[in-house]
Amino acid sequence: MTDPTPAGDAARPVILAVDDDPAVLSAVRGDLRRHYGRHYRVVTAAGGAEAVATLRTLKLQSAPVAVVISDQRMPEVAGHEVLAAARELFDDVRTVLLTAYADTEVAIGAINDLHLDYYILKPWDPPEERLYPVVDDLLGDWHAHHRSGAALTRVVGTRWSTRTHEIRDFLQRNQIPMAWLDVDVSAEGRTLWEAAGSGALPLVLTPDGTGLADPDVAELAAALGHKTHTDTETFDLVIVGAGPAGLASAVYGASEGLRTVCVERLVPGGQAGQSSRIENYLGFPGGIAGADLARRAVTQARRFEVEVLAPTTVSGLDLAGPYPRVELSDGSAISCGALILACGVSYRSLDVPGSAEFEGRGVFYGAALSERDTVAGEDIVVVGGANSAGQAAVFFSDHAKSVTILCRAAELGAKMSDYLVRQIAARPNITVRCGTTVQAVSGDGHLEHVTVAGAEDASTEQLAASSMFVFIGASPHTDWMPPQIVRDARGFIRTGPALGGQRHPTADGDRDPYLYETSVPRVFAVGDVRAQSIKRVASAVGEGSVAVQFVHQVLRG
Known part of the structure; x- marks a missing residue:
């Protein structure tokens, strides 16, 4: 370990670089320290055996290890073995293999066997293009999952409580670091509950010390600083639903200059956000958790100044005026030049004896x-x-x-x-x-x-x-929509050719509905809520992005 821990430096996350070639190790150390040295502790090891020993020392020091970057070809302990050891010692560590072109098969094998996060071909010059973007991305993932004790939201409750499950599920899907304390088995949980006055469970303690007794999701979201309402009454584009289709629409709409708001009733990500690992989505050879994909998409949308409101419930849609008007459950409303319905589906309930009684309790x-x-x-x-x-x-x-x-x-x-x-x-x-x-x-x-x-x-x-x-099929979230939005027998929204020849009036005469346009002009539907859609993440993203091109046409018209 060539970088002993300086006094007061132990809290900084560690980036560990490993290579038995002194010249390569010096180069990677220099590149990493130049770019990350201010906020991270860059540690190096001159070989696989030294790297494993270093990782064990860091574990004993309770050091937060964020990323390990290791060369593959090293005597005694190869790079993939170093990364396997890192995974065993640090659950949330992100791993990168440095390889020559001849070793790409080894890297692909590590993706399958070790869930390797990434591999980089040597040389990585220029680092601004081939090294830093990869490490930046992995550090973002690590921070989203890392459980820092000072920033934990603590949930005190009982395992077989439906309300406790709802809150834990909300926090997990939002990737909010959480400590779960079951009062039936945890002495600390019982102590916290008693200190709070032994009131209603679940008890939620936010990082700033706020205690919430049996909060609903909206109350918890507000306490955690989530934005659930907007001060703006008019947007170019309103999107209902923040699954892959809705978030794709938000990114493409805002990036092309549309003032955009995305309203989500629960948690961004939709059904895809609940997937533990999506392995067939293009561009992620190691797979990606649905919640990670949603977090990246939300970050991208906010970068383009999309307002993301969640959890916020849409209660109705007023189509009486010239422009759609979306009504929210808090009594407010948002008018828009165009509306995209990407409100998704929910898994159907299992209609057998006992299923309703034990929902959330097993x-x-x-x-x-x-x-x-x-x-x-x-x-x-x-x-x-x-x-x-x-x-x-x-x-x-x-x-x-x-x-x-x-x-x-x-x-x-x-x-x-x-x-x-x-x-x-x-x-x-x-x-x-x-x-x-x-x-x-x-x-x-x-x-x-x-x-x-x-x-x-x-x-x-x-x-x-x-x-x-x-997981037994899905029902669309369309009960709140007015009858003007034509749906099929199962409640999915018909669009484009599926409307059976319906025409939309314009100043220049009637026209056919656009591909993803509904029976109401200026209102589109994409993703799982659309009739005859392909239920895949990639197709939902495609529909969401393509729909924005038709939004531009109706706004110009």
Whole structure:
């Protein structure tokens, strides 16, 4: 370790660089210190064995290690072994492999086996183009996930409380560093609860010391400084929904000069934001968590001065005037030149005995990644056969004792991507039961058993399970819309050619609706809420960006 910790310097996050070539090590150290030395502690190691020893020392010092950059070809301990050791010691560390062109296959293998974050080909000159953007990106990810004790929001409650689950899920999906204290098992949790007067649970303690007893999501968001309303009454473009489609519309609209606001009822990211890892999205060879993708998109939107309001609920849409007017649940309203509906879908509820009673107490809709730690060492069930169910099963298999996938279809491959099917087959603690449906759920105060039946067998079987995560199709968020917005029988919004030849009047005569335009001129629909859309992140982003081109046309007209 060539950079001993100076007095008062231990709190600065560490960037560790490793290479057994003194000239290369000197170059990378110089580049890193020049760009990051003011805010980070740049540490170097002259070889793999020294790097592993350095990492262990940093662990004992409780040093925050943010990024490890290691050369691959080193005697005794290779670069991928250094990065594996870093992952074992520091859960949230970001890893980069320095490779020659001949070693790219090793780097790709490390992406698959170690979840390597990135690899950089040597030489990396100029660093402004080939080194710093990569490290900047990884540091942003690290800061979003790193749990600094001084900045933690503490949640005190009980595991089997629906309200506690809602708050933990909200914080996790917003990537707000959180400490979860169960009063049933945590002495510290009981002490905090008693100190607060043993009032209603859950108790939320924000980093500034504010205590909130059983807050709703809107109250918690306001206490954490989230923007939930706007002082502006008119925008060029209003977007309802901040999933991939809505955020893409926001970025493209604002970057092209439109005054834009994006209104989200819960958490930016939509269903994609709940995905533990999206591995087939272009440009992220190591995959990306849905929440990370959403955070990046929100940051990008705000860079272009998009107002992102979340959580903020849209209660109605007034189409009586010449321009759409979006009504919010707080009584305010926003007028706009054009409106994009990207309000997405929710997983359908499981309509079986016990499911409503145990929702939030063992039965969860969507990935509910906040339950990662609570299911450690337990038997759980995932219901569904598409990608979201597969991603959740793989994610939870790293923590749960066993994961049982219940799929109504005859095989997983019917709706699930091949890469996920192969990952599931390689996990020994995942069991797949196709042709199976849930008949009932039961337990004493929380989920304990799931009753299942085969499609061709009337007999039932009871599975022990502490948690069940359900992904069984989706219902669109369109109940609040006026009847002028034409929808199909399931509530999805019809657009463009799907409107069956409807025409829109203009000053120059009637015209066909634009590709993503609804039955109401100036109102568009994109993403999962649109009828006949392809339910993939990439297609949602594409629709959101393309719709902005038609927005420009209606604004000019």
